[in-house]
Amino acid sequence: MTSDGALLTTYDAVLLDLDGTVYHGPRPIPGVAEILRGLRERGTAVRFVTNNASRAPGDVAGQLRGMDIAAEADEVSTSAQAAAKVLGERLQPNDKVLGVGAPALMDEVTAAGLEPVREMGDDVVAVVQGHSPETGWRNLAEAALAIRAGALWVACNVDATLPTERGLLPGNGSMVAALRHATGAEPVVAGKPAAPLFHTAAESAGATNALVVGDRLDTDIAGAVTAGLDALVVLTGVDTPASLIAAAPAERPRYLAADLGGLTEDADDLLIGPRKDWQVRLDGDALVAKGGGDAFGLLRALCHAAWESGVTDVRAEDETTRRALADLGLTEAR
Template sequence: MADALRDAYDAFLLDLDGTVYHGSRPIPGAAEAIRQLREQNSPVRFVTNNASKAPGDVAGHLRGLDIDATADEVSTSAQAAAKLLGERLPAGATVLVVGAAALEDEITAAGLKPVREAGDDVAAVVQGHNPATGWADLAEACVAIRAGALWVASNVDTTLPTERGLLPGNGSMVAALRTATGAEPEVAGKPEAPLFVTAARSAGASRPLAIGDRLDTDIAGAVNAGVDALVVLTGVATPATLVTAIPAERAQYLGADLGALATPADELRIAPQPGWQVRQDGGTLVATGDGDSLALLRTLCAVAWDTGVTALRPGGERATAAFTELGLPTGGEPIR
């Protein structure tokens, strides 16, 4: 039997929201998949763009979901933002915080002075996810940014996967300030590389695998860091967004969920898969054959990425059923 994907890498860099859990609800199979990684002594790191919780709180939340975790295994975008500001500003500089207490604590740990109101001494604004952020918080940040303060966003995820579905993420709040100020923030978390590089280094890894559900952050961050990636379909990514993914957001592997780590690597690789044939007919890709729907999706992605064609059409009853299962259009129209 071919080796499982988890046997090909020496550390695993896991996204959390949409990959391991949805808010307070664990994603089925995630705890068992992580337990199996630990049983084979594979280092695990939790790499999250959510800046609203301290590493210890994140680890505690994971333990509450029956997933072993320690604070030193957690890398957050709040830590990345504080590190960036600590490198850019003199010690003791004043930073206006738009975010949770965890982000404020990281700013303090970096030797900077966190405040919540704009003033003449504010050197920078740091913005991270906080469900309690309101107009008054954005107004203070707007004043400081317009006065010339450096603006750093922990991340720009527009949505946050939760047990209730996709809800506004930090990127949605960043967009409000971007509109109000005409300014553009520096981004500290994913898709920038430092979170992955730091996490891999802490695990002593030379060949880590990144795993996530978002193409524009998790997978793009892996690409930027030069790390192989597995994209899972438990959060934001969909079959349609995978087929149309730009080169900077393309993973090497595709799985339904973290349970895919036990599957042979070749079966997960985004490449033509046995049982399915995809041919180009003018400006349309026509799929025929039989087999697993995700195997078809891997084949479709490979051919679409190679040809640039995103108009898809099933050829035959089984292909039509697989398209329907994947939520892909069956009329031959381009995916937008």
């Protein structure tokens, strides 16, 4: 049962990362479908926010429905949409934009009232670059000519790698790096960890107080911080208790939960900060903790102390704390 103080009641939209937050590869994370159903029943808008610029929103929604997760195309916000919005705000209607990317990216450029092209010409005023497995030297060469001629350059994202079932493969950021090296120019970035994607997602939901939820500090949480939005980090994906304790200021969330189920918990319980059940003190070059209660409560208290002091080494003062640290993977159980 959701309490009146639950986190989901505090915000009018939830902007969700996908891989590591909603699903793992082809499998949904247990309980996600029910949590999202509860959000919608309360009138909270849901947006699935992805850096993937190669797939249309309808395709992403179809993938989610295939996992029994309710989703509509208009609930999906992609970095291609964010890039097209950036272009639309800076260019004139019908301006020509040289596209390096998949057809889905070209469709978003067209939807923004611009004309996508694939080759350099005197009338090309911008370059937009998103991931496509078909991108080759010729595509990069055309883009390099346009960028060197002064065209506005917008990158959908700068993810160095792309997770696949075979492992990590070169992502759009690797192709962006090639153009950066060839031209000496820097692109405007639309996707995570830059702000435009989150602003586009929040605006599409008509939200005035949106919450970002994700598993990665360097993309999801950093993007939320840059966009001026509160963030909930979940530990179902990339980041760990150890990396949270050591998080840089630009990558620090407001809330912390084990998984998306945290949306139904009391907001005050999820805040990163001191906890009544746990005491953390600075002792030389270590944080010394003691107390009892939920291990995630201890982690919230440790993050607060580490971020305040800059000290990330942790020690337990009693057996209960030692076991809680072991549960969090911060020490080895004896």
